[in-house]
Amino acid sequence: MAQRLHDDDPDPADRFPAGLLYVPVRPGNSGCAARLFRTPLGDRTAVGFTSVRRLTATLGPDQAWIRLAEPALRALTAPLGVTTVTVDPQFWAPAPAPVEPATPVPAMRIA
Helix, strand or coil, rough: CCCCCCCCCCCCCCCCCCCCEEEEEEEECCCCEEEEECCCCEEEEEECCCHHHHHHHHHCCCEEEHHHHHHHHHHHHHHHHHCCCCCCCCCCCCCCCCCCCCCCCCCCCCC
């Protein structure tokens, strides 16, 4: 297979870059299973990354992964009712609210 020497912009009609994706997985009884996530609106989505660097930046260095083509990822998750594939998501969470120190409880005297 010829190696690409430069990045071509995908055709505007393409929904995401072609090629293999790095798909986060979790161990299971019969091997590994693709991890599914939720969109900000709460819908389930399969996730793939275009590089290991992007996957580890988002999910951490200990996240297991496999390489799958986008059609294979769709075929894998379709029986579960998951029809969306999100490529290179950047997960975020709201900043935690400041925690006020607990008010000390006055000691009780026993007379």
